[in-house]
Amino acid sequence: MSGTIRKRFWTAVRHEPDGDRYRIMLDERPLKVPGGPLLRLQSEALAAAVSDEWTRAGGQVGDAFGPEMLPLTRLAGTQQERVAPRxxxxxxxxxxxxxxxxxxxxxxxxxxxxxxxxxxxxxxxxxxxxxxxxxxxxxxxxxxxxxxxxxxxxxxxxxxxxxxxxxxxxxxxxxxxxxxxxxxxxxxxxxxxxxxxxxxxxxxxxxxxxxxxxxxxxxxxxxxxxxxxxxxxxxxxxxGAGRGPPGTLQRWLIEGRVQGVGYRMWLVAEARLLGLTGWVRNLRDGRVEALLQGPEQAVSNLLAAAHVGPMAARVTGIATELRTDPIAPVGFTQASSSDQPLEPYSSR
CATH class of the missing domain: 1.10.3580.10 (ATP12 ATPase)
Known part of the structure; x- marks a missing residue:
């Protein structure tokens, strides 16, 4: 976690419970902060994201990597070493x-x-x-x-x-x-x-x-x-506590110039960054539909950004609906196009 260029020495990364927190394992070696103690993370969602950083860092054993590849790790170390004690x-x-x-x-x-x-x-x-x-x-x-x-x-x-x-x-x-x-x-x-x-x-x-x-x-x-x-x-x-409830579930119907401009690809990337699960797809009538589940704050933040979207998009409106039929946490994907959107609860 220092600021120098380092070389990858591990082949596998995982996160696992450590009391009321989580730790990161590089092969069988626990990840530590520069001061020496284990890096301990407060939520499973954060631990999974940090684990993903170290999975990607350097690519292969022996490849070089730097701190710019580990932003969440740097922030977690800052919290543990510099913020919490003072x-x-x-x-x-x-x-x-x-x-x-x-x-x-x-x-x-x-x-x-x-x-x-x-x-x-x-x-x-x-x-x-x-x-x-x-x-x-x-x-x-x-x-x-x-x-x-x-x-x-x-x-x-x-x-x-x-x-x-x-x-x-x-x-x-x-x-x-x-x-x-x-x-x-x-x-x-x-x-x-x-x-x-x-x-x-x-x-x-x-x-x-x-x-x-x-x-x-x-x-x-x-x-x-x-x-x-x-x-x-x-x-x-x-x-986002991974052991808690799945958070809010929302269905969005996005209108405007949102097809053929990379909107779905953009939404998938942003949702994954925020640790959300769900899917996004085109509708035959020109709208984009999305079903998203995760911490309410993360969904709210993405909704604000979705009103803008990628550079070529022109969003004119987003209709939102709270849902109660939870989806399985299998990541966030781009689904096949559909003739009809999900049936709204109000019409059931």
């Missing part, structure tokens, strides 16, 4: 972003940018006030703000209430987004990493629309988005 310090560091929260600093010009900020950011300040009892003040320009004591106190309480895994994810998300509010929204499942990153890059996106993009900027934005996705996935999988 929670007050982590909370204090995150609380330091309150006065400088991106959402509270609005442009003085041009008017179109200010309107865009207002429309995109204000709903999340409202969410923060409703969800955490923290009403933050807004200013224009770059003069520093000092947020009300009661709002800062409320956000401090919200941070103390987070799990170790959530604090670990927030430690990645908040610096990337420049916003504690957006980070808490992702941790709460109210906002997906993709949407949160888009909100954080709103000013930059506006400038790119007028002056054009360059390769360095695009590469940097892609790297930020990837880090945000990894943090979100870590938090989602950490919550």
């Amino acid at each position: 929670r007050p310090a982590v909370v204090s560091a995150l609380l330091g972003y309150v006065d400088g929260d991106l959402l509270c600093y609005r442009a003085t010009y041009p008017e179109v940018l200010l309107e865009r900020q207002q429309g995109a950011w204000e709903p999340w300040l409202d969410w923060c006030a409703a969800r955490h009892g923290a009403r933050l003040v807004v200013g224009q320009g770059v003069m520093p703000l000092v947020q009300p004591v009661d709002a800062t106190t409320a956000l401090e309480q919200a941070l103390h209430a987070q799990s170790d895994a959530a604090l670990t994810g927030l430690g990645v998300l908040v610096p990337i987004l420049g916003s504690l509010v957006l980070g808490l929204a992702v941790a709460d499942g109210a906002l997906g990493a993709d949407a949160a990153t888009g909100l954080a890059l709103l000013d930059e996106t506006y400038q790119l629309e007028h002056w054009g993009a360059d390769a360095d900027t695009s590469q940097r934005q892609a790297a930020l988005l990837q880090e945000a996705r990894e943090a979100e996935r870590f938090m989602t999988l950490s919550v």
